[in-house]
Amino acid sequence: MEKTKFDYEKYLRKNTLPHIWCPGCGDGIILKSLIRAIHKNGYAKDDVVIASGIGCASRLPGYVDFNTIHTTHGRALTFSIGIKMFKPRLKVITISGDGDALAIGGNHFIHAARRNIDITLIVFNNYTYGMTGGQASPTQPKGSFSTTTPFGSIDQPFDVCALAQAAGATWVGRSTSYHAVQLEKFISEAMNHKGFSVLDIITNCHISYGRRNKMKSPAEMIKYQKERAVNVRAAENLAPEAMEGKFKTGVLYNKKDAPEFSEEYYRVLESVKAK
Amino acid sequence: MAQNIRLMQGNEAIAEGALLAGCNFMAGYPITPSSEVIEILSSRLVRIGGVCIQMEDEIAALGAVLGASLAGAKALTASSGPGISLKQEHIGYASMCEIPCVIINVMRGGPSTGLPTLPAQSDIMQARWGTHGDHAIIAITPSSVNESFYETIRAFNLALKYRTPVMILTDEIIGHMREKVVIPEKKDVEIIDTALPDIPPEEYKPYNFKSGKVTPLAPMGEGYRYHVTGLIHSETGFPSQKIDIIQDAQKWLYDKIYKNIKDIEKFEEFLTGDAEILVVAYGSTSRSARQAISMAREDGIKAGMFRPITIWPFPDEQVSRLAKRAKKILVPEMNMGQVILEVERNACGSYVRGLNVVNGEPITPDMIYASIKEISSL
Numbered sequence A: 001m002e003k004t005k006f007d008y009e010k011y012l013r014k015n016t017l018p019h020i021w022c023p024g025c026g027d028g029i030i031l032k033s034l035i036r037a038i039h040k041n042g043y044a045k046d047d048v049v050i051a052s053g054i055g056c057a058s059r060l061p062g063y064v065d066f067n068t069i070h071t072t073h074g075r076a077l078t079f080s081i082g083i084k085m086f087k088p089r090l091k092v093i094t095i096s097g098d099g100d101a102l103a104i105g106g107n108h109f110i111h112a113a114r115r116n117i118d119i120t121l122i123v124f125n126n127y128t129y130g131m132t133g134g135q136a137s138p139t140q141p142k143g144s145f146s147t148t149t150p151f152g153s154i155d156q157p158f159d160v161c162a163l164a165q166a167a168g169a170t171w172v173g174r175s176t177s178y179h180a181v182q183l184e185k186f187i188s189e190a191m192n193h194k195g196f197s198v199l200d201i202i203t204n205c206h207i208s209y210g211r212r213n214k215m216k217s218p219a220e221m222i223k224y225q226k227e228r229a230v231n232v233r234a235a236e237n238l239a240p241e242a243m244e245g246k247f248k249t250g251v252l253y254n255k256k257d258a259p260e261f262s263e264e265y266y267r268v269l270e271s272v273k274a275k
Numbered sequence B: 001m002a003q004n005i006r007l008m009q010g011n012e013a014i015a016e017g018a019l020l021a022g023c024n025f026m027a028g029y030p031i032t033p034s035s036e037v038i039e040i041l042s043s044r045l046v047r048i049g050g051v052c053i054q055m056e057d058e059i060a061a062l063g064a065v066l067g068a069s070l071a072g073a074k075a076l077t078a079s080s081g082p083g084i085s086l087k088q089e090h091i092g093y094a095s096m097c098e099i100p101c102v103i104i105n106v107m108r109g110g111p112s113t114g115l116p117t118l119p120a121q122s123d124i125m126q127a128r129w130g131t132h133g134d135h136a137i138i139a140i141t142p143s144s145v146n147e148s149f150y151e152t153i154r155a156f157n158l159a160l161k162y163r164t165p166v167m168i169l170t171d172e173i174i175g176h177m178r179e180k181v182v183i184p185e186k187k188d189v190e191i192i193d194t195a196l197p198d199i200p201p202e203e204y205k206p207y208n209f210k211s212g213k214v215t216p217l218a219p220m221g222e223g224y225r226y227h228v229t230g231l232i233h234s235e236t237g238f239p240s241q242k243i244d245i246i247q248d249a250q251k252w253l254y255d256k257i258y259k260n261i262k263d264i265e266k267f268e269e270f271l272t273g274d275a276e277i278l279v280v281a282y283g284s285t286s287r288s289a290r291q292a293i294s295m296a297r298e299d300g301i302k303a304g305m306f307r308p309i310t311i312w313p314f315p316d317e318q319v320s321r322l323a324k325r326a327k328k329i330l331v332p333e334m335n336m337g338q339v340i341l342e343v344e345r346n347a348c349g350s351y352v353r354g355l356n357v358v359n360g361e362p363i364t365p366d367m368i369y370a371s372i373k374e375i376s377s378l
């Protein structure tokens, strides 16, 4: 029997399509998963704000029918904080590329985490600066190639999840654009979490990253994700050497009932008022 | 009825003016000589149910202000020199996306860390041109504590009315000096508030480049779903690369300010009626200029002062009107010569001289008086 088709159009701004993404880019898979997750969580469109920085990933908000803001490079979280603090009833989601979230936006990233403010940050981690043509990224694996590391990167990459957790985020997870069903589940869970939630999504950019790293086609990149992703439970039983070149996926950290920044702020406000 | 008169510091007057204007959101990052603004609001805003947060840097502070403003807040940030440099990227974003906000710059001396505790007027051109790309901005230079209070209220009104960043440029002298402020009743002050558009969401467009009227910004989360981007956009808010839209969009950012200059401009004239020597002075320097003019008048020298209160857009028409008669113009300022460039453009052939002090000390009445004497004998 044919399954009823999910109605994406309800959430898309058809007048802004076609999107700018290259055919085969992983970002579209994440867009669809995000829409399904929002639908599943049952939010009213008017109550959802999606803010992004600058980059390929950050073009997403233009295509979806919510309150949307395409801000400045790396700084979407600062806008998100202003919105959440002024109108805590709104559901605030932030979209960033890896360069956006962790290079130029690194300071905002750790401080949003430190505050444990109720915002969901989704990092579209394609190991590269897609929009500007494939320069080095702070998550790019050591030894990989980019236009500004033509002889191989010597940098130590950030582990987005470890950094988020160390800085104070209370929900941290990782998935890939290959795991589309899991993505929907994790995005939904991250949005349901009260506090700062970070979902690191390994996604494919064959155009700016893949073709410089022996993965010319989207299929090769998807295969890379499939082969390198190790579920967190499976990873527990693996020796460290076996994890070499691989990454953990799953919900890596979930701390419930930690004080959330906007709630704490309004609690102080009430206590001052009572005096 | 008894007047409510209070003695306060310039920075406090800004905070109090903001509160009277209905400011309900502040985000900042401490920096001398502006820190009192965030310190005062950290307590005062909490007491009235508003939000005040210290962010991780000045870029973040203005980002949070713009986010809150999009959600319907009346939002403010305050800083000085190095912090204002960091804010430039988001000042441009506010211009481009037409997001109301008030930015306080309590000016201090020098490039870089410069003179943290000493005054200057060296950010006048930065206020106009600090962010990249063609844009217009409103900037205001109060010259007293009382004026800091009232001009902060006006800054909020202009920010909302024209959907633009408005900068208040005071300096270390006015920021830290104590003077009396006559606090009005809220009902006696004109206050423009955020409001929902008077059209239904289906008809709402976040921008309007054609009618000459500024579309009100619909607070996010109230049923008006739209898109905001720092890319050049059409009236729908979505990015556009069509050349006619690009032209209209960029021109609009200029026109909405410059075509309304009569509404935005504000200035004071002191003994200009018969003035043969015109002193163009603003902010704290205008206080010394006023006294110097009185001293010169006692010597029989016909001197007068034009004091721009709105410094951007610059009051070209007013300066050229006065320049035509004056023949000689003196521009004292605590910088190497910034407003003098605007005066020269409008001098209509009159002789223009600058008096420039950049040693961290105020320009005294004696110094201005000496310059007036000197040019009167030319």
Ligand SMILES: Cc1ncc(C[n+]2csc(CCOP(=O)(O)OP(=O)(O)O)c2C)c(N)n1
Binding pocket: A054, A055, A056, A057, A058, A073, A096, A097, A098, A099, A100, A101, A124, A126, A128, A129, A130, A131, A132, A137
């Ligand atoms: C302040 C600033 N610096 C640089 C740029 C140029 N720029 C645009 S996107 C980008 C990097 C994008 O990479 P990433 O954040 O990883 O996102 P992706 O395009 O890969 O999705 C850069 C450097 C900019 N827009 N603004």
Ligand code: SF4
Binding pocket: A020, A021, A022, A024, A025, A026, A027, A056, A057, A126, A130, A131, A204, A205, A206, A207, A208, A209
């Ligand atoms: S450059 Fe890369 S990240 Fe950008 S749209 Fe193309 S494939 Fe996607």
